[in-house]
Amino acid sequence: IINGEYEPNDDECQLKTDFLETNDTQLSDTEFGIPSFWLQTLKQVPMIADLIKEWDEPILKCLYNIKLQLHIEPITGFTLEFYFNDQSKNYFTNDILTKFYEIQIEPDKEVLSYEGTAIIRSRGCQINWIDTKTNVTKNSKTGELQSSFFHFF
Incomplete structure (x- = not known):
């Protein structure tokens, strides 16, 4: 995940949805890994x-x-x-x-x-x-x- 070699599936990305609901931050769908x-x-x-x-x-x-x-x-x-x-x-x-x-x-x-x-x-x-x-x-x-x-x- 860190290097972008593994992309979590939708179930593993539940945090992304929760995070976006509580923050006005936009996450890029084209960015891989953790910058x-x-x-x-x-x-x-x-x-x-x-x-x-x-x-x-x-x-x-x-x-x-x-x-x-x-x-x-x-x-x-x-x-x-x-x-x-x-x-x-x-x-x-x-x-x-x-x-x-x-x-x-x-x-x-x-x-x-x-x-x-x-x-x-x-x-x-x-x-x-x-x-x-x-x-x-x-x-x-x-x-x-x-x-x-x-x-x-």
């Missing part, structure tokens, strides 16, 4: 919301899926995969942006206490920006680094 779902979801997470700047939002509207890949061997950890649609090609050439986290599950033999699983390192991917004007991690006029969600990678 800007991942942008809105990320903005609801306080730790992440602070990272998202207005210049990041047009790119994050192109984000259509986030997946988690677990790794056991040779290194224990996980990778977050951010999938972008073709409109993101106006900004960078990557289809997927990734961030890998290595985690420590076992206690360190040299440490006397164990506080549980911990992230011990992370590694992001390189973003292949189209040009300096589309690179939202740098000010397009001065070239200096600026706050951006995309420093996450």
Whole structure:
């Protein structure tokens, strides 16, 4: 439903009728999925919301899926995969942006206490920006680094 790959039938859409009866909002019959779902979801997470700047939002509207890949061997950890649609090609050439986290599950033999699983390192991917004007991690006029969600990678 989020990506528009499944369209609910009339019985499943009873909420649409109820919603329209109580609101003056018009819903488009040609719009599929939930527009800007991942942008809105990320903005609801306080730790992440602070990272998202207005210049990041047009790119994050192109984000259509986030997946988690677990790794056991040779290194224990996980990778977050951010999938972008073709409109993101106006900004960078990557289809997927990734961030890998290595985690420590076992206690360190040299440490006397164990506080549980911990992230011990992370590694992001390189973003292949189209040009300096589309690179939202740098000010397009001065070239200096600026706050951006995309420093996450």
